Amino acid sequence: xxxxxxxxxxxxxxxxxxxxxxxxxxxxxxxxxxxxxxxxxxxxxxxxxxxxxxxxxxxxxxxxxxxxxxxxxxxxxxxxxxxxxxxxxxxxxxxxxxxxxxxxxxxxxxxxxxxxxxxxxxxxxxxxxxxxxxxxxxxxxxxxxxxxxxxxxxxxxxxxxxxxxxxxxxxxxxxxxxxxxxxxxxxxxxxxxxxxxxxxxxxxxxxxxxxxxxxxxxxxxxxxxxxxxxxxxxxxxxxxxxxxxxxxxxxxxxxxxxxxxxxxxxxxxxxxxxxxxxxxxxxxxxxxxxxxxxxxxxxxxxxxxxxxxxxxxxxxxxxxxxxxxxxxxxxxxxxxxxxxxxxxxxxxxxxxxxxxxxxxxxxxxxxxxxxxxxxxxxxxxxxxxxxxxxxxxxxxxxxxxxxxxxxxxxxxxxxxxxxxxxxxxxxxxxxxxxxxxxxxxxxxxxxxx
Amino acid sequence: xxxxxxxxxxxxxxxxxxxxxxxxxxxxxxxxxxxxxxxxxxxxxxxxxxxxxxxxxxxxxxxxxxxxxxxxxxxxxxxxxxxxxxxxxxxxxxxxxxxxxxxxxxxxxxxxxxxxxxxxxxxxxxxxxxxxxxxxxxxxxxxxxxxxxxxxxxxxxxxxxxxxxxxxxxxxxxxxxxxxxxxxxxxxxxxxxxxxxxxxxxxxxxxxxxxxxxxxxxxxxxxxxxxxxxxxxxxxxxxxxxxxxxxxxxxxxxxxxxxxxxxxxxxxxxxxxxxxxxxxxxxxxxxxxxxxxxxxxxxxxxxxxxxxxxxxxxxxxxxxxxxxxxxxxxxxxxxxxxxxxxxxxxxxxxxxxxxxxxxxxxxxxxxxxxxxxxxxxxxxxxxxxxxxxxxxxxxxxxxxxxxxxxxxxxxxxxxxxxxxxxxxxxxxxxxxxxxxxxxxxxxxxxxxx
Numbered sequence: 038x039x040x041x042x043x044x045x046x047x048x049x050x051x052x053x054x055x056x057x058x059x060x061x062x063x064x065x066x067x068x069x070x071x072x073x074x075x076x077x078x079x080x081x082x083x084x085x086x087x088x089x090x091x092x093x094x095x096x097x098x099x100x101x102x103x104x105x106x107x108x109x110x111x112x113x114x115x116x117x118x119x120x121x122x123x124x125x126x127x128x129x130x131x132x133x134x135x136x137x138x139x140x141x142x143x144x145x146x147x148x149x150x151x152x153x154x155x156x157x158x159x160x161x162x163x164x165x166x167x168x169x170x171x172x173x174x175x176x177x178x179x180x181x182x183x184x185x186x187x188x189x190x191x192x193x194x195x196x197x198x199x200x201x202x203x204x205x206x207x208x209x210x211x212x213x214x215x216x217x218x219x220x221x222x223x224x225x226x227x228x229x230x231x232x233x234x235x236x237x238x239x240x241x242x243x244x245x246x247x248x249x250x251x252x253x254x255x256x257x258x259x260x261x262x263x264x265x266x267x268x269x270x271x272x273x274x275x276x277x278x279x280x281x282x283x284x285x286x287x288x289x290x291x292x293x294x295x296x297x298x299x300x301x302x303x304x305x306x307x308x309x310x311x312x313x314x315x316x317x318x319x320x321x322x323x324x325x326x327x328x329x330x331x332x333x334x335x336x337x338x339x340x341x342x343x344x345x346x347x348x349x350x351x352x353x354x355x356x357x358x359x360x361x362x363x364x365x366x367x368x369x370x371x372x373x374x375x376x377x378x379x380x381x382x383x384x385x386x387x388x389x390x391x392x393x394x395x396x397x398x399x400x401x402x403x404x405x406x407x408x409x410x411x412x413x414x415x416x417x418x419x420x421x422x423x424x425x426x427x428x429x430x431x432x433x434x435x436x437x438x439x440x441x442x443x444x445x446x447x448x449x450x451x452x453x454x455x456x457x458x459x460x461x462x463x464x465x466x467x468x469x470x471x472x473x474x475x476x477x478x479x480x481x482x483x484x485x486x
Numbered sequence: 487x488x489x490x491x492x493x494x495x496x497x498x499x500x501x502x503x504x505x506x507x508x509x510x511x512x513x514x515x516x517x518x519x520x521x522x523x524x525x526x527x528x529x530x531x532x533x534x535x536x537x538x539x540x541x542x543x544x545x546x547x548x549x550x551x552x553x554x555x556x557x558x559x560x561x562x563x564x565x566x567x568x569x570x571x572x573x574x575x576x577x578x579x580x581x582x583x584x585x586x587x588x589x590x591x592x593x594x595x596x597x598x599x600x601x602x603x604x605x606x607x608x609x610x611x612x613x614x615x616x617x618x619x620x621x622x623x624x625x626x627x628x629x630x631x632x633x634x635x636x637x638x639x640x641x642x643x644x645x646x647x648x649x650x651x652x653x654x655x656x657x658x659x660x661x662x663x664x665x666x667x668x669x670x671x672x673x674x675x676x677x678x679x680x681x682x683x684x685x686x687x688x689x690x691x692x693x694x695x696x697x698x699x700x701x702x703x704x705x706x707x708x709x710x711x712x713x714x715x716x717x718x719x720x721x722x723x724x725x726x727x728x729x730x731x732x733x734x735x736x737x738x739x740x741x742x743x744x745x746x747x748x749x750x751x752x753x754x755x756x757x758x759x760x761x762x763x764x765x766x767x768x769x770x771x772x773x774x775x776x777x778x779x780x781x782x783x784x785x786x787x788x789x790x791x792x793x794x795x796x797x798x799x800x801x802x803x804x805x806x807x808x809x810x811x812x813x814x815x816x817x818x819x820x821x822x823x824x825x826x827x828x829x830x831x832x833x834x835x836x837x838x839x840x841x842x843x844x845x846x847x848x849x850x851x852x853x854x855x856x857x858x859x860x861x862x863x864x865x866x867x868x869x870x871x872x873x874x875x876x877x878x879x880x881x882x883x884x885x886x887x888x889x890x891x892x893x894x895x896x897x898x899x900x901x902x903x904x905x906x907x908x909x910x911x912x913x914x915x916x917x918x919x920x921x922x923x924x925x926x927x928x929x930x931x932x933x934x935x
Contacts, residue, residue, distance in 0.1 A: 052920075059929075083855060083915040091916075096857040341913035344920045348908065361908055371916035378912055406532060408545040438918040439888030442911045446892060449909070450899040459797065459810055460898070462891045463827055464790035466532040467540075467820035469887040471501075471793045480508075 041354065042128055042135065044118050044285065045143030046072025047079065049321025049343035053141055054078075054105050054112075056351035064355075065109035071130070073117050076167055077101040082340050084170040085194035086371075088177065089201050094170050121289035123309055126316065139316050139354060142286055142299065142307065146279035146322035146338055151211050153186070153275075155252030161273040164191055173274065180204050180272035184261040186249050187211050187276035188219040190370050193236065195274050197373040200241045204272070207242040209249050209263035211277040216385060217246035223368055224377065224430045225384045227399075228418055231432050235375045279338055281323045291317070294334045298325030303360035305350050318353075320346035329363035329448070330382040330427055331390045337366040367445040369438045376437035381448045382420055382428035395420040395427060398454065398482025402474040404436050406466030417474040419444075421482050424453045440475065454482045490803065491577055491584065493567050493734065494592035495521020496528065498770025498792035502590055503527075503554055503561075505800035513804075514558035520579070522566050525616055526550040531789050533619040534643035535820070537626065538650050543619050570738035572758055575765065588765050588803060591735055591748065591756065595728035595771035595787055600660050602635070602724075604701030610722040613640055622723065629653050629721035633710040635698050636660050636725035637668040639819050642685065644723050646822040649690045653721070656691040658698050658712035660726040665834060666695035672817055673826065673879045674833045676848075677867055680881050681826055688822045728787055730772045740766070743783045747774030752809035754799050767802075769795035778812035778897070779831040779876055780839045786815040816894040818887045825886035830897045831869055831877035844869040844876060847903065847931025851923040853885050855915030866923040868893075870931050873902045889924065903931045 043050045050070055055078070057064055078099040087094040102112045113130075120129040121142070127134040148163040150156055162173050173195075182205045185192045192208060199206040208219070218229035219236075233243045247264025252273060254260070260267045281298040283291075292308040294300040299307055299319045306313040321343035328335040345361060352359040367380035387395040398419040405412040415433035417440070419426060429444035431437045447457060457479035464471045492499045499519055504527070506513055527548040536543040551561045562579075569578040570591070576583040597612040599605055611622050622644075626632075631654045634641045641657055648655040657668070667678035668685075682692045696713025701722060703709070709716045730747040732740075741757040743749040748756055748768045755762040770792035777784040794810060801808040818827035836844040847868040854861040864882035866889070868875060878893035880886045896906060906928035913920045 048920075055921075059926075080855060080857070080915060082913065083857065086858065086916055091859055092857050099857075339913065340920055341911055344913070345908065345910055348921075348925075359904075359908060361910075365910055367910050367912035369912040369914045369917055371914055376917055380912070406529060408529070408532065408541050408548075409535065410540055436885070436888050438912055438914070439885050439892060442909075443888060443892040443895060445910055445912070446895050446899070446901070450895070450901075452895070452899075455808075459794065459808060460891075461794055461810075461814055461816050461894055462790055463816035463818040463829070463887055463894070464531065464788065464793070465818045465820055465825075465887070466529060467535055468818055468825055471497075471789055472504075472797075476797075477508075 040067045040138035041069070041141065042137040043068065043070040043141045043143055044128065045145055045321070046070060046074045046077070046114070047143060047145040047321060048081065048340045049145065049347060050143035051078035052344050052347035053143065053351060054110055056347050058108060060351055061355055062108065069111040069113065069135070070105070071113045071116050071118050071128070073115065074166070075115050077104065079167045081166065084164055084167070085191065085198045087170065088174055088195065089198035094167070094174055097167055097170070118285060121285050123289050123314065123317065139318070141350060142317065142319035142323060143321045144282040144285055144323045147282045148275070149278045149280045150275060151277050153249055153252055155254065155258070156275065158252055158254045158258045159256050160254070160258035160271060161252060161275060163275050164195060165279065176272050177202060177204065182269045183207070183272040183274070184209060184268055184270040185274050185276060186261070187278070188243070188245055189222065189276060189278060190220065192274070192276035193219060193232065193372045194370060195276060196236060196241045197239060200239050207244060207268050208236070209244045209247050209261065209268070212248055219243060219245050220377065221385070223379045223383070225418065228416065228430045228432055231416060232372055232375060232377055235373050239373045279322065281325070281336065283323055286319065286323070294325040296325040296334050296336050298334070298336050299323055300325060303362045304353050305346055318350045320350055327363040329365040330386065332363065333390070337364050339366055339368060342366060365445050365448055367441045369441055374434055375432060376434060377432050378437040378441035379430040380428065380441050380445045381426070384420065387420055387427060391427070393422060395422065396482050396485050398478040398480070400474040400477035400481060402477060403470055404433055405468055405470060409466050415474050417478045419454070419457070419475070419478045419482055421454050424486065425451045426454070426457065454479045454486065458483060489516045489587035490518070490590065491586040492517065492519040492590045492592055493577065494594055494770070495519060495523045495526070495563070496592060496594040496770065497530065497789045498594065498796060499592035500527035501793050501796035502592065502800060503559055505796050507557060509800055510804055511557065518560040518562065518584070519554070520562045520565050520567050520577070522564065523615070524564050526553065528616045530615065533613055533616070534640065534647045536619065537623055537644065538647035543616065543623055546616055546619070567734060570734050572738050572763065572766065588767070590799060591766065591768035591772060592770045593731040593734055593772045596731050597724070598727045598729045599724060600726050602698055602701055604703065604707070605724065607701055607703045607707045608705050609703070609707035609720060610701060610724060612724050613644060614728065625721050626651060626653065631718045632656070632721040632723070633658060633717050633719040634723050634725060635710070636727070637692070637694055638671065638725060638727060639669065641723070641725035642668055642681065642821045643819060644725060645685060645690045646688060649688050656693060656717050657685070658693045658696050658710065658717070661697055668692060668694050669826065672828045672832070674867065677865065677879045677881055680865060681821055681824060684822050684824045728771065730785065732772055735768065735772070743774040745774040745783050745785050747783070747785050748772055749774060752811045753802055754795055767799045769799055776812040778814040779835065781812065782839065786813050788815055788817060791815060814894050814897055816890045818890055823883055824881060825883060826881050827886040827890035828879040829877065829890050829894045830875070832879070833869065836869055836876060840876070842871060844871065845931050845934050847927040847929070849923040849926035849930060851926060852919055853882055854917055854919060858915050864923050866927040868903070868906070868924070868927045868931055870903050873935065874900045875903070875906065903928045903935065907932060
């Protein structure tokens, strides 16, 4: 009998199996994973690039269930857990009850569907699973005009994909009231303007300040009304965010936090009543985490967050002592060849949730020596409290991910503007600049302190 | 009359002018720069790529002297300072004496020429200045077979350049006794093997364990004898390191450290007798610095070091208080398309100078999701003391510079293996991997702790 049960076959659930394989493959026989899906480990983050034709969508099933079964795991696909029974440490699959020593909840998320008239019409899709992706891929074949509802990461990546395939594409916002710029949760409006311009240069129409009012058509979608305009559309993707999938946990009496995600301690144990349960963990999109900039609960629905949490849980299962007390949620995307990354507080977060107007440092330079072929522009924006880094945003065609990773450590270790300005950086004209944009952005902030 | 005199027209000297322009351009009129060279700000680091034909070597004069003169600086080219006179705060140019309020010594380095028979033959070059580079470029036109003496950075970059131009190229070491691998000062032999293989794949013969015994020929070079073999050669480049150019300073009574570089305090003031002089600074290849891993004086002959020191000096000149107490000298190069970087202690430094055998973590993975087109291999090697990072080496065709910059902060901030293992990193399949090679290398080290 398996002793450890993982509920959920998304990135988070399968990552637990991956970490078991990496750390203690002989333990595989003690793990069961139960998933509603038919597929194995999915890379949902890769969907938009697959739609753009960068690779076959089928490749996004990173490993099939059979791979894990061969390693000794008990993987139950197309199987739904109907309840978690904390009182006797079992999970129910219909009538059947299976006991666990340790339970790992990785139930993921569901797409958030705003109450828009016409959202149930044929030709309107979400992009949350690989199954969704295959449907959209098929719909793209006949599509001439598409509307993307939502100017967040998935919306913009998908818009770029559609446009690259010759579909006339318009992005509209789902809600009035929020910031009238793209990627409003990730970057400030001045940085968003760079992304919007890139999309427009690639033929995408971005109506960042227009919120959708209705989706129109008889059976099949024909148009979308937004900002008072009717935009013809034979394909609509609703990418308006996600909500944690917590129904199983909620029904089991596990505490759900103010954000709608499962509440956990720093080792990812869930809470029931007044205590955190030592034998029940949760991770991934279904949990809330503590933000390392506001120290308040937030959702960090990132594959990278799930992967880190998997490391923590498996380490604890194997007898280690690992915690992650708070999260900065570094983020990177690639939109029409433009890499966009951020970490920590945006200007909006700083002023509205932290409570200060941050000191800004900004610089646009090249990624390599200007005489070196292929040097790209890079724009770096740094946000400081009175002296320490609290947020960062970077846009370029290269080097963005590693810059964001560096700035993540910088925020974690409370680096000051002066430290960033006087930090040693390696130089070679083929790969870097002698005085980097990060250094000049730090100087820019120092000049205002 | 200028109040601040900079001696030297290399990267260090001109970088001081650059920082003045950036911070306080109205102060330009108070700066005089005196250089023996005819050219302006040179990017000597760019020479090998220029020889490879990536761009015209002429582009490596980043800005001509006239640029700085137009900004108000007094730039004296083809002018040699014959003495520094601390006692009356003047420098001599022959008979002329010019007074200074602040003096900045940036006399740079000279190539180290080992006592090899035949080193003065025609067809034997060094690659220390742009003038050297133009000579070598000319010699390459008729060259069929070249030997590079020295398996350090300049040697290997140049070998790759020669080979890419169809010249049959052999690299030999200058000295017996040291580590029999390429880039011995920067990376460990296991990492060096990756670089050597790349060079060999590109047609370069690397005799990493053969030291040169003579350069042969009548007037013009005909061959090089190394490891008992005679290698035909009509072009030889001696790239056997550099020595600080400190004669002016030494004659002025300024203290020279045990490494042969000018001794300075953390703000780059030079020392004379028992005191550091508040009005005389030195920077760049002519100074020694304190290593941040051994806490002993070392030479850090990097353009990036000079650039950081320039920032420190100009800030102090402008009334700021900046110091850099020690240096990790992060380094990156690009050899035949392979980016090679390192920072902090190598295995050799750890065992021989720090005094411990470091705990090693190593991992080879991809730079992006494996299904994403263009993903490259990356090898990361991390060196830890009992728990903290003390050194790092990275090789890949991309992302190396920013990884080294991140690991530089990690060493500076004394990150542990566990912290690196549990560090948040951004993920997007187009630009990164969900569990990066740095994370797995940290895990590998943790397994040995």
